[in-house]
Amino acid sequence: DAGVTQSPTHLIKTRGQQVTLRCSPKSGHDTVSWYQQALGQGPQFIFQYYEEEERQRGNFPDRFSGHQFPNYSSELNVNALLLGDSALYLCASSLPGQGEEKLFFGSGTQLSVL
């Protein structure tokens, strides 16, 4: 049983560009959340998707957007990249009905903005 898979594993972009990160949840999971982890810090909640809709959002600007597909996979889009967007982006999935609480994280996408 595959866990949470994310692609790509690493990405280098320049300021002002746009990026799309992808996530496939663990089998049987219907809720996907995205977190940003800056170097040496704990993950910070970006948003959560359930039934193809954004259910809750953290304190991130509108440049960060997402999408969930009918197969529960998800994308995170970041527009107009800033140097400060450089971080590890983590996707996490959870079991139906448990929301955020028992999260299973992927290994993340390391984004570098130059």
Next chain:
Amino acid sequence: QQQVKQSPQSLIVQKGGIPIINCAYENTAFDYFPWYQQFPGKGPALLIAIRPDVSEKKEGRFTISFNKSAKQFSLHIMDSQPGDSATYFCAASDRSGTASKLTFGTGTRLQVTL
């Protein structure tokens, strides 16, 4: 605004020692307190979690102690092993509307020496 404060930032113990990591929170709406373990290049993995109606929970070598009145909780690792060397994050969750999100501490880098 940091809602979950974690200490120490780093910790070195000898094999067999009992490292203790402490966290404090401010938001009384938090109702679920998990600990995550993260190895380099990997996403966080759930270790153990507690709810505020319990003062202690043990799972294998890992124990959470919870003090609701002080709004503090801690992780103890019994008989620590070199394989426990990792970064540990405490977190807290509150249920806002139809979803809940995790607020993470800043992490403790643990090194267990031989």
